[in-house]
Structure formats: C-alpha cells, structure tokens
Amino acid sequence: SQTIHQWPATLVQPVGSPLSLECTVEGTSNPNLYWYRQAAGRGLQLLFYSVGIGQISSEVPQNLSASRPQDRQFILSSKKLLLSDSGFYLCAWSALRQAANYGYTFGSGTRLTVV
Amino acid sequence: QQPVQSPQAVILREGEDAVINCSSSKALYSVHWYRQKHGEAPVFLMILLKGGEQKGHEKISASFNEKKQQSSLYLTASQLSYSGTYFCGTTQYNQGGKLIFGQGTELSVKP
Numbered sequence: 001s002q003t004i005h006q007w008p009a010t011l012v013q014p015v016g017s018p019l020s021l022e023c024t025v026e027g028t029s030n031p032n033l034y035w036y037r038q039a040a041g042r043g044l045q046l047l048f049y050s051v052g053i054g055q056i057s058s059e060v061p062q063n064l065s066a067s068r069p070q071d072r073q074f075i076l077s078s079k080k081l082l083l084s085d086s087g088f089y090l091c092a093w094s095a096l097r098q099a100a101n102y103g104y105t106f107g108s109g110t111r112l113t114v115v
Numbered sequence: 116q117q118p119v120q121s122p123q124a125v126i127l128r129e130g131e132d133a134v135i136n137c138s139s140s141k142a143l144y145s146v147h148w149y150r151q152k153h154g155e156a157p158v159f160l161m162i163l164l165k166g167g168e169q170k171g172h173e174k175i176s177a178s179f180n181e182k183k184q185q186s187s188l189y190l191t192a193s194q195l196s197y198s199g200t201y202f203c204g205t206t207q208y209n210q211g212g213k214l215i216f217g218q219g220t221e222l223s224v225k226p
Binding site: 043044103 | 117147149155156157158159161162202204212213214215216217218219
C-alpha cells in the first residue's frame, strides 16, 4: 500500500534562517506531488506541484522553492524565512496520469513557527 | 480560481442533517471533498467527475452539477465524529489534476 512520510512534525525557526522540509512517498511510482500551506484557521493554499523529476510548477510567488530530486521525494526550501512563512505545511500525492480522477493523500504535516 | 463554500460554519445537534455547498466560476472537471480534524491533515472523502453525478458514503453523500459548476455535500443523521472542517477542492480541464481548495466549512456536532 502507498504511504507518504513528511518530517519534521514541528519546527521553530528564527527569522532569516533557512528551511528544508522533506516528503517521500512509498508504494507507488510517478506520483504527482504537491506542497500546500495552511495558515492558522485558514484554508489550504497550493504552493508547488510536480508531475515528474525536476518538473516544478509554482503557484504563489514567494521566498519558498521546491525541488524533486527523485521520483518519490519532494523538498520544500527557503533561504531566509519570514514571519509570514509560519503555518501548517502539507505534502500530498496523487496518481500521475489520472490526477484529477483520484483523491489526494496528505502527509501528516509540518507545523512551522517562525520567531 | 478558488471555489466558494457556504456556509462558513454550521452547528448541529447529533442526528441533524447539513448541506455544504461549493461553487466555482470556472468550468470544472472534478470536485473533491475532504474533512480535516483540528491539528490533523485533511482526509479524502469522495470525488465526483461527471455532471449530475451523485455519490454516497454511508450517511455522507455528494452531488455535482457540471453545468452549474456546483457541488453539494450532504451529511445526514450527523454523528459527533462528523465534526471538523470540510473542504471542497476543484480541478479544471487541462490543468494536470491541480486541486484548488475552497476556504472550508467548519462543522460542529453537539451531543
């Protein structure tokens, strides 16, 4: 069965520090991968999505970036965190060729607090 | 473009029914529904693909009117476990399955 792993679960980082969040999927190949952010009490904002290795689409211009160095690995990064980067970061995957036909499976999320 | 959900919040007593609506100004390919408990990740409930399609999942069902770009989630005989925030997500044609979520509807079921 497919599983998605996301870490760390919680993170407290000072303003201006770098960030690296990792997400890996097991039990499937060629998944679509997504990063979402959820501010406290708010909805889910799509940040990046990837349909293959090295293919990244950015939805919101900001100081975050994403990379997909391997088929089942998706990384969210920042060189310098801002206070506004605080939030609940969720990685998700769906079947590649039929992404619109299948539900997304989310990782357990990373709660980031920038101080 | 983000779909619009209504209502923003609803409070029910156990056993009561609720309807959550989701609408878009764009032509839709599919509508997804998710439930998120506080502090947890969203969990997939169901997906609707065709105009006029309706799906059921125990006492939770949904409909999708493709022509009107609207979907509704129906919760009948609500249980305490139904509490949480419900999100609809929509995909459009030729967008590679990219899912855009509505702002959410907070549902509280009281004993």
